[in-house]
Amino acid sequence: MLRTAALTTASVIVALAIWQGLSTYLFNPFLVPPPLRVIATAVPMILSGEIPRDVWISLTRVFVGFVSGCLAGMVCGVLLGRIRLLHELLDPAVELLRYLSPTAMIPIAVIWFGIGEMSKYFLIFWGSFFIVVVNTTAGVMRAPITRQRAAQCLGASQMRILVSVVVPSAAPYVVTGMRIAMASAFMSIIPAEILAADSGIGYLLEQSSMLLQTDRIFVALLTICVLGFAFDRLFQFLVARTLARYMSHIALT
Amino acid sequence: MIEVRQLGKVYGQTERYLALADVNLHVAAGEFVCLLGPSGCGKSTLLHLVAGFETPTTGQVLADGRPVRGPGRDRVMLFQDAGAALLPWQTVAENIGFALRARGIARQEWAERTDRALADVDLLAHRGKFPSQLSGGMRQRLQIARALAVEPKVLLMDEPFGALDAITRRRMHVVLLDIWQRTRQTILFVTHDIAEALILADRICIMSVGPGSAISHDIVVGIDRPRDLADPAFAIKAREIEAELMPDLAPAMPRSA
């Protein structure tokens, strides 16, 4: 644990040092501003509240879209994985639609929902939903038949089997799906805000680009990296804290 | 208790495979019957039909006089791979609790029933462990305890000790016989080990090789319990069964059980 933290810190420091060296001696420092200058730009942006405000706005969008996408995805995934007829009817549609990335949906989302919050919620929802549906369906369909039959013999109702056997068996798949969906949400919020917003980190990125402020662009890019990384770690921490007993059993079957 | 009448089972729609043809079997209440036969002869198929996991192609299965239409609480199946049948995210005691809740048993009774079932299979000291922290034999004992806790009339056991080492298996035989002698449950037990069948069963039903297998011999063991492997009657019975199973080999091969 401590060792991992130390290595991660070391890896970040080495990367920053190399970047500093390269931007100072090799690249044009205007095109690739060195980290020290990026930090010098970032500090006043953070203190003035500009970055926290944009971060808050973007995070809210990611949160609303991601949570609603995951919930809808889990419900639909359980139904698709459990009801064969529904699977046969809807699986082809899911398989086709999931190739439409959130970015591809931006133009139509703007027409449908305008450039207010709703279009961003929709785009993040769109990206999370299909990933979670596909994973949940797979997990539910792979719930070991022996485990279900054993429960059935003992007298468990279909509902009890679904809730206490099938869904917990699918948990590792669902969690993996959510983790991929969260990465996708952090990736899709930026294009969505660049093309269809007047606030958020993506908007900051786009404004800075128009004004050729490369140092501010790098501040925005770094912010995205830190956010995505931090939330993935948070997610894993919460999963380990609350779902550990459902996650470690794959080896047994 | 269990009545199997002219049972036939065909698997597959396009590539049809006749697994069972005309199986007849009667297991009386409180009787311990072993199904013995070579691999692939349809023992698991027969047990799944009795459990109600599969539907017969022809014939029927009666449990307590009523046709079997699906899994029922009166017949609990014990699987060879206990790890696959247990809930790995629940502790030993919670696994028993799951069965009690599924059966709709009042919550006040849970603690006492759980303790009793775990004591029967000598797992009380391990009640807080997860299945992944148990040995293979302990997992199988937990599966048995879980079935005992809900007191089914019939236990269907599909090679439950097949994956265990010889010593653990002997110990499990003692545990199972002990439980059976106290509860007098009806047991239908699948095995392909002649000695195991002789130690456990009142009656041994031998199944013929598939396709289209049926019960070819029905042998009453008739050795007094507790049974002793060194008893000459045991060796004679074993020889007799071997002769039925492998007529080509039996005379040449003296048998030590």
Ligand SMILES: Nc1ncnc2c1ncn2[C@@H]1O[C@H](COP(=O)(O)OP(=O)(O)OP(=O)(O)O)[C@@H](O)[C@H]1O
């Ligand atoms: N779901 C299935 N679909 C098609 N064929 C099957 C199916 N299940 C079993 N069979 C076939 O039925 C026959 C009997 O299988 P079964 O599993 O009942 O044998 P078994 O006697 O239990 O063997 P073993 O001792 O190896 O467990 C085999 O030939 C097998 O290939």
Ligand SMILES: [Mg+2]
């Ligand atoms: Mg079998």
